[in-house]
Amino acid sequence: MHSMTWDKNCLTLLNQTKLPGRVEYIRCSDYQTVAEAIRRLEVRGAPAIGAAAAYGLVIGARQLAEGSGDFWSGLMKIVQELKATRPTAVNLFWALDRMAGVAGRYRQSDVQTLLAALEQEAIAIAQEDRTVNSRIAANGAALFDQPLAVLTHCNAGALATVGFGTALGVIRQAWADGNITRVFADETRPLLQGARLTAWELMQEQIPVTLITDSMAGWVMKQRKIQAVIVGADRVTLNGDVANKIGTYSVAVLAKEHGIPFYVAAPASTFDFTMHSGDAIPIEERQADEITTIGGVRIAPAEVEVFNPAFDVTPHALVSALITEYGVLRAPYAPAITKIQQQLRGEQ
Numbered sequence: 001m002h003s004m005t006w007d008k009n010c011l012t013l014l015n016q017t018k019l020p021g022r023v024e025y026i027r028c029s030d031y032q033t034v035a036e037a038i039r040r041l042e043v044r045g046a047p048a049i050g051a052a053a054a055y056g057l058v059i060g061a062r063q064l065a066e067g068s069g070d071f072w073s074g075l076m077k078i079v080q081e082l083k084a085t086r087p088t089a090v091n092l093f094w095a096l097d098r099m100a101g102v103a104g105r106y107r108q109s110d111v112q113t114l115l116a117a118l119e120q121e122a123i124a125i126a127q128e129d130r131t132v133n134s135r136i137a138a139n140g141a142a143l144f145d146q147p148l149a150v151l152t153h154c155n156a157g158a159l160a161t162v163g164f165g166t167a168l169g170v171i172r173q174a175w176a177d178g179n180i181t182r183v184f185a186d187e188t189r190p191l192l193q194g195a196r197l198t199a200w201e202l203m204q205e206q207i208p209v210t211l212i213t214d215s216m217a218g219w220v221m222k223q224r225k226i227q228a229v230i231v232g233a234d235r236v237t238l239n240g241d242v243a244n245k246i247g248t249y250s251v252a253v254l255a256k257e258h259g260i261p262f263y264v265a266a267p268a269s270t271f272d273f274t275m276h277s278g279d280a281i282p283i284e285e286r287q288a289d290e291i292t293t294i295g296g297v298r299i300a301p302a303e304v305e306v307f308n309p310a311f312d313v314t315p316h317a318l319v320s321a322l323i324t325e326y327g328v329l330r331a332p333y334a335p336a337i338t339k340i341q342q343q344l345r346g347e348q
């Protein structure tokens, strides 16, 4: 399955809010549709929203070229509108800054040349994510030197990326190597990415998966049913702190308590080299009805007070290893992350 496809004139998104019951697609012929899809988690997952926003800017630039307003100020306004869709996953800002940089290099060119350059950059961002997924998978699978059962939280699979996933990419490769006996998937309240998306993805490939509620993770560890945890990330800071789906921090604390390795799979595009610690990561808070209803059915009093942070931050001390396309990083993370930053600067 693919989270998105690009066919020169249109971005088609798999509508993840309808899964697993219905496979429906959203054809995005304007950038506003892409922005709304990111806000509504119709497309979600750090690398996926970065790539979707990049394509959204391509579409928006074409809309401007057909209009009569000031092209450059209009383009920068669309960049800001897309950046405002969600605050935590750094891939969104990384992708849009990269696209804006390309636009700046072609600002004095004719519009058609600029449009072509933007489209090529968005395609490159998507293609690089596929390649990076494969390298993360290979680096992470090498950690599994015997058949193990693992636990994962939320969805860091093909649906969260352009390729075949970060955490689930490692699981797919380790499964192919014969080193995964079973995956325990946290349902991941409130939006149930684990129940709706991870369970669906793994069952599509006959990878053994057991769905549990988030509150069962500790008991599954106590019962020695799993030997490793692997999750994705939305933002990793210079010291190795990790923002990820709400509930990840609890899983990391439980893993520490039970002596179980807690791995984070993340591409360099999810590293925030401007942020020294997770204390500064903006945590998205979402609307109350995500908690007080399920599938439109009310499960709590309508006026109840709700706290709905979509992410939490796991301190680097609880992270056993960061699995990246550059290799498996171990603590202390700052020197290794800084080295990746230097390599990236050298590649530009």
Ligand SMILES: CSC[C@H]1O[C@H](OP(=O)(O)O)[C@H](O)[C@@H]1O
Binding pocket: 044, 045, 046, 047, 153, 154, 155, 156, 157, 160, 161, 166, 167, 193, 231, 232, 233, 234, 244, 245, 246, 310
């Ligand atoms: C490979 S990034 C996946 C990451 O994104 C998810 O958040 P959301 O579903 O709200 O976009 C979750 O934190 C996953 O670990």
